[in-house]
Amino acid sequence: MKKVSYLFVLSCIVIVAYACKKETDTDRALYDETKQSGYVFYQSGALLPGLGNSPHGEFKLLFNTIAASVLDSTGELPVGSTFPDGSVIIKEVYNGNNIDLLAVMKKAPANSDAGEGWLWAEYEPDGKVIISTSKKGNSCIGCHSGNTNRDLTNTFDLH
């Protein structure tokens, strides 16, 4: 009897551990993409306060070269424009002098994990997934679709 319950507990642990491993291939690929070179800072890397209904606090913003290619001379996405496929935007959220969290959007409408045309994810700085792309932005899009004429991005209207 005792042996059976040990086995039961053991299999529960295995199942829970497996369920907790929530990182998908898309999560890994997107995190790897945040480590590539060629990103440019919004407003020269200024530390910006979270405004409006921002859930994150102070942050810096980065665009990959594809995203940066459509920004205007003030560094903003013109009203009514959209980001091209392959655009990556990284929000580095700070706690004091340290990066606490990465919130990432990637324009990838063909990806089966896309929500409203974007992949949405949050990571710890070392890459541990906090919110997986497999959630398809279900906790993100509500806030980000308030202003649809800037392709679901909020920063340009607030900062």
Ligand code: HEC
């Ligand atoms: C409660 C509202 C809210 C929720 C929920 C939210 N965001 Fe945001 N997000 C904002 C606001 C407001 C900004 C603009 C910058 C600022 O002031 O923080 C922003 C900015 C961003 C940016 C920079 C690009 C932009 O839109 O300006 C990224 C990337 C981002 N969020 C990712 C995410 C992801 C991924 C999720 C879901 C896991 C998420 N956000 C959920 C409100 C929200």
